[in-house]
Amino acid sequence: MDSNTFIPQAFIDKMSSILPENLNIDELVAACRRPLRRAIRVNTLKIDIKDFLDIANKKSWALTPVPWCKEGFWIEIDNDHIPLGNSAEHLAGLFYIQEASSMMPVSALLHHFQDTENATLLDAAAAPGSKTTQLAAAINNQGLIIANEYSSSRIKMLHSNIQRCGIKNVALTHFDAAVFGQWLPNTFDAILLDAPCSGEGTVRKDKQAMKNWDQTAIESISTVQKTLIESAFKALKTGGVMVYSTCTLSLEENQDVCLHLKQAYPDSVEFLSLDNLFKDADKTLTPEGFLHIWPQIYDTEGFFVAAIKKMAEVAVEPAQKRLRKFPFQPTTQTVRSNLYDYFENQFSITQLTGVLYQRDDEFWLFPENIVPLINELRFSRLGIKIAEKFGKGRKSGFKSTHEFATCFGQQSPLAIELLAHQAREYYQGRDIHDIDTNNSKGEVMLRYQGHVIGLGKSLDNRIKNSLPRDLILDKNLFDE
Template identity: 30%
Template sequence: MELPVKFKEKIQGLLQDEFEAYLDSYSFPEYQGIRINTLKLGKEAWDNICPFEGLEAVSWCKEGYYYQEGDRPGKHPYYHAGLYYMQEPSAMAPGAYIPIEEGDKVLDLCAAPGGKSTQVGARLGQTGLLVSNDISATRAMALMKNIENFGIRNSMITAETSERLATKFKGYFNKILIDAPCSGEGMFRKNENAVKSWETHGIEHCCTLQRIILEDAYTMLKTDGMMLYSTCTFSPEENEGMIEAFLEKHPDCQIIPLTGVGGIKQGRPEWSDSKKDTLSGALRLWPHHLKGEGHFVCLIQKLGEAFDETKRLSIKKRIKDIPILKEFIETNTHLDINTPIIELKNKIYLQTEDAPDLEGLRVIRSGMYLGEVKNKRFDPSQVLALAYPKEMFKNYIDLQIEDANVIKYLKGETLLIEAPKGFNVIGVMGHPLGWVKSQNGTLKNLYATNWRMM
């Protein structure tokens, strides 16, 4: 492909002797990856059912694998069961390097389409809270589907600016992930529009957005909290230079050094104005050093005092307070759900304890969607089937991977299978896919219409 002349001149000046190797990387095959959902299965269980041959481990992400050209993981039933997420391998680095601990309150500030949120959500292990945000409501809908497909129960999804979030969440989060909007130089090989955008807009607009987002993230971070800043660009102005300027403004913050593996290189202090050695604690993923398109990652800790001023949601309702929901849960599941719930226009959402009040924000999902009360009945959601293991459902139908009914179900077709009357969860190889309703020897297909395989 033809790279912009100004870009080539800039990269040549930065990389010098490495420049030819960098250019050669544009002739390499496109590397594609999947990341296993550890909320649903471990490595041994995955190895036992893995349908793809020749998977290669991604060095910097223990759940990540390269898959072979010709594999079609997006068409496989295991994808629909939420067993893995398809993700460009270098994009796995931010979610792998941010230090998530059980019970953390985490914000993924620029989250769509959901790769990093699903990664962080899996690492939280259904504890704490994950707030996933994207300024675009359209992109946030795709984000929601991926979070729900992964079965993440402790999540909220918003479509807001960082400034508006910062007015709500002062000093609230233990960890913040910022995969910042950037000039996308690491995407040139995959996306010609990224090249056109670079030629049209340059990097200054992105730098302005990055400065605003970093400031707002600082406001939302607790004392001793950490934020991981990342981009998919090579520009020093958006990477080392951006971190340098932020630290000069906030001396109560420090870089937590990260160590690269598998060809990941350290940050380049010499490309900044101050040339401070601490900037070498950042990481750079280059396409001529590893199998990936490229990324920058830097971990920052806030040491200054911060006060949590976030208003909590006042919730008194529990499942027992909605008789029709209580009856459904007791009749069809073995679940013992004691966390709060909220009801919005007959739709019911599961909340975390001590959930924040999102009033005034553009909210896509206020907690995990359980289902809807409609005409004196409860219709369960798709995510309710995906968020719990098969043992939690009283009527579970398990299909083998070669069974033609698996694809029929994912296409929304009626199934001719004998099953206990009423609601059943249907799954593949021990992993739930969704709901059916059994009547007279047939299974009415309740798989979400907008999720169906075409």
């Protein structure tokens, strides 16, 4: 229990007035003062759950399953001061550190939307990337996810997490999410709107989260949320599913926003019940079928999740667009063959899915679903850059990228396995000396504990480091 957690009396009074009859305010306040349990989600694009559980067992990590996400686990480790973010498994993208309740929106979306194989999806407020990466793993890197983030300062973090997790089916955009309804009406098969909110539910991990709590601010945020949910609903295809979620507790930001949408489009909005999303979901179920998650019920953050189906089209006035010329061109068949031959000869990698585009000497792999949207939207980053061309004539060649390694490197049987001290030096940006390179020449995939962590260039008995400078970590692998 932490008495330093700031909880305004006005907030306590308000929550007392909206708590269900079977709950009491003292339990809510006590839960808000307890430290938040750490949780992680296994990234099944990199490792299956059983193999990860074997790793956790060897490390004496105690894992408790999260009921609403089969990849999610609460985690306890002997040395609570070891930063999980610098563990070998996290750096290799095998898991994502994610609060348990925030795994629920994606689970709710997939509960009511299963036709994901070639779907076009929108994560309307995506940073830092927990839900985008969860969604991408759930649909096995297929289809397309537009991951939008309004805050320019958070775009880099979003891209970094997508890259670490080996995700290739994402296009990043940087807009106020209110534009999507007019810019891309009736476009998305499913939409996740984890709306910006007052964050009342996050006080367990941030003692000062409610320092500036104010009822007027909540009402102002609610107005923004209503605009966002209307826009997202317009961007949704008829028959599509949208999940609206927040990490807050006030009705104005949750039920009232969804009811506003129903009032605006009564014949088009159907609320989908989440009563059987997981065992004991009924403990937080509202009369509308939403989940209003009080922190004391599942020992989590406070959260809210609603699933909504679009039953009929709604009127939209399309935007007048003026876009810059798209800077990429499809590659020629000759160039494509040469590049893919290089990947096969150098790494024995042959399974690359997507459409190949070129910008100057850069080669990018795009999700196929993006092609019809290329001239409809401006992208901050699209797909993944897999290689660059260097030199001319006989001296020309290809240089692979770190993104290529994170997405496809595990296919390579030729990767060189590093020891702990060598992997530590690699993450520090140093070249690796006195290593058996297996007589390899040129670019090589580098593995640690069986998982590809990046690229290097083999030069006799050393490997030149190819880790991007912005990914260098002086302190890493503390638990090795």
